[in-house]
Amino acid sequence: MRIDKAQPAGPVVNGLSAQGFKVDDAQGVTGVYAALLLTPVRADAWTPPALDALDVAALAPILDPAPEFVLLGTGRELRHPPRALVRALEAQGIGVEAMDSRAAARAWGVLRAEDRQIAAALYPL
Numbered sequence: 001m002r003i004d005k006a007q008p009a010g011p012v013v014n015g016l017s018a019q020g021f022k023v024d025d026a027q028g029v030t031g032v033y034a035a036l037l038l039t040p041v042r043a044d045a046w047t048p049p050a051l052d053a054l055d056v057a058a059l060a061p062i063l064d065p066a067p068e069f070v071l072l073g074t075g076r077e078l079r080h081p082p083r084a085l086v087r088a089l090e091a092q093g094i095g096v097e098a099m100d101s102r103a104a105a106r107a108w109g110v111l112r113a114e115d116r117q118i119a120a121a122l123y124p125l
Contacts, residue, residue, distance in 0.1 A: 073104030
């Protein structure tokens with residue numbers, strides 16, 4: 001019996017390096033991004049603000065349509081996002097899950113394999 005691991009539709013983070021996140025998209029195009037915004041249908045390079053200045057406007061490209069939650073990769077180590085950001089997203093019915101960026105990149109693949117409608121914002125490693 002052969003068991004194949006299901007691949008989620010859309011962009012998949014396939015590797016991490018000093019240069020950033022290696023992403024394969026649905027069309028088979030590979031890119032490397034220092035910082036990254038992900039939705040179920042696209043991956044975009046991102047120039048993030050300092051984490052303590054992160055707000056809804058900086059995440060706007062991944063909030064329409066509204067995801068179940070935003071997976072926030074905070075860099076080399078877990079840092080808490082600004083409380084005002086969390087409150088603003090929760091007011092829109094969007095949760096926030098913060099973790100270090102390596103863990104967030106791994107979680108992206110697991111959650112997308114479950115076809116979860118999430119978004120991600122990953123700070124540089």
